Amino acid sequence: MTQGICLEKLPADLEQERLPRHVAVIMDGNGRWARDKGLPRIMGHRRGASVLKELLRCCKDWGIPALTVYAFSTENWGRPEGEVDFLMSLFEGKLREELREMVAEDVQIQFVGNLQALPKSLQAEIERSVSATQHNRGIRLTVATNYGGRQEIVQACRAIATQVQEGKLQPSEIDETLFKRYLYTADVCDPDLLIRTSGEMRLSNFLLWQMAYSEIYITETLWPDFDRSEFHRALSTYQKRSRRFGKV
Ligand SMILES: CC(C)=CCC/C(C)=C/CC/C(C)=C/COP(=O)(O)OP(=O)(O)O
Numbered sequence: 001m002t003q004g005i006c007l008e009k010l011p012a013d014l015e016q017e018r019l020p021r022h023v024a025v026i027m028d029g030n031g032r033w034a035r036d037k038g039l040p041r042i043m044g045h046r047r048g049a050s051v052l053k054e055l056l057r058c059c060k061d062w063g064i065p066a067l068t069v070y071a072f073s074t075e076n077w078g079r080p081e082g083e084v085d086f087l088m089s090l091f092e093g094k095l096r097e098e099l100r101e102m103v104a105e106d107v108q109i110q111f112v113g114n115l116q117a118l119p120k121s122l123q124a125e126i127e128r129s130v131s132a133t134q135h136n137r138g139i140r141l142t143v144a145t146n147y148g149g150r151q152e153i154v155q156a157c158r159a160i161a162t163q164v165q166e167g168k169l170q171p172s173e174i175d176e177t178l179f180k181r182y183l184y185t186a187d188v189c190d191p192d193l194l195i196r197t198s199g200e201m202r203l204s205n206f207l208l209w210q211m212a213y214s215e216i217y218i219t220e221t222l223w224p225d226f227d228r229s230e231f232h233r234a235l236s237t238y239q240k241r242s243r244r245f246g247k248v
């Protein structure tokens with residue numbers, strides 16, 4: 001990974017002990033960024049992939065152990081075919097290109113979503129990168145691809161119902177802890193902070209269960225322009241929040 005938006009050291013005004021353990025990002029605004037420059041939308045996605053690489057480097061350098069990004073929603077299939085095809089080959093190409101560096105940089109990559117519906121060649125690249133980085137512990141990068149929060153909850157319910165039908169589980173045993181184990185994100189803590197770029201004030205079906213108590217930071221900045229100073233601002237705002245979790 002090249003040095004980009006990030007200085008290696010944590011900025012002095014941020015407290016290491018109060019950093020989020022898990023940051024989730026809705027990387028929105030790629031299309032508008034490209035349109036504003038008179039470019040095709042796909043150029044925004046291409047630039048967006050570079051910004052993700054720099055954010056990952058920043059999280060690793062500053063000691064944030066988990067980053068989850070929304071790369072493709074279950075609703076994004078409704079986009080023009082050319083854009084969908086471009087995104088699928090961008091994901092595949094980037095995985096191939098970055099694998100060696102992810103291994104060297106101690107990045108563990110995982111994917112969440114309905115992966116079986118993705119192109120076979122992308123599925124193969126996903127399997128290769130997940131397997132090659134499975135023992136890495138430097139930072140965990142989760143990429144939500146063909147992901148929908150509602151779809152995730154429905155598939156969890158179906159799996160639980162099957163267990164009940166087969167007599168392996170009692171309905172009385174179903175609680176929040178058990179339910180979490182059936183989600184794609186079973187082994188990662190809930191996001192402390194959600195960042196959404198491009199000013200949209202909605203979740204767009206992202207991590208609906210997991211973000212029950214996440215702090216939300218929305219910036220007007222479009223994803224391809226998101227940089228170190230913007231990330232610094234998001235963390236600084238997060239550290240000033242009072243998280244009460246329903247208590248006083
Ligand atoms: C390897 C890897 C995981 C790369 C990530 C590439 C990347 C940034 C993908 C995000 C794609 C996407 C649908 C963004 C939303 O912007 P938009 O198209 O909705 O923009 P708009 O709201 O301005 O139209």
Ligand SMILES: C=C(C)CCOP(=O)(O)OP(=O)(O)O
Nearest residue numbers: 026027028070071072073204
């Ligand atoms: C960032 C990703 C991958 C999905 C959310 O952005 P969208 O652009 O698809 O969301 P809406 O504005 O349509 O809600």
Ligand SMILES: [Mg+2]
Nearest residue numbers: 028029030031
């Ligand atoms: Mg959008």
